[in-house]
Amino acid sequence: MPEVGMVRVRRSASEWSALVERYRQSGLSGRSFCEREGLAVSSFGNWVSKVKKEKAVGFPKGKSKFVALSPLPPRPDSWRVELEFRSGLLLRIRD
Numbered sequence: 001m002p003e004v005g006m007v008r009v010r011r012s013a014s015e016w017s018a019l020v021e022r023y024r025q026s027g028l029s030g031r032s033f034c035e036r037e038g039l040a041v042s043s044f045g046n047w048v049s050k051v052k053k054e055k056a057v058g059f060p061k062g063k064s065k066f067v068a069l070s071p072l073p074p075r076p077d078s079w080r081v082e083l084e085f086r087s088g089l090l091l092r093i094r095d
Contacts, residue, residue: 016047023048 011019023033023044030048034041072080081093 013050017051019044020048020051 019037019039023030026033028036030044031041033039034044069083081091083091085091
């Protein structure tokens with residue numbers, strides 16, 4: 001719960017990402033950075049984890065995490081679905 005006189009600020013994912021980058025370049029501890037910027041330590045910690053995870057997975061900033069799928073032309077005798085993920089995992093479903 002915010003202290004008396006504190007105002008909650010809603011930030012977008014790109015704003016949080018920029019804050020995390022500034023934190024990394026600041027050389028400050030997380031708590032010191034949050035005090036300087038007026039951030040809740042718990043919210044900031046959550047966003048540091050999210051940004052780290054997105055970079056590890058390899059999603060470019062501002063890019064969608066969804067990939068458009070196009071169905072194969074129907075075959076009269078059977079059907080098949082294949083999903084290939086960036087990690088190399090291949091999921092095949094056949095009739």
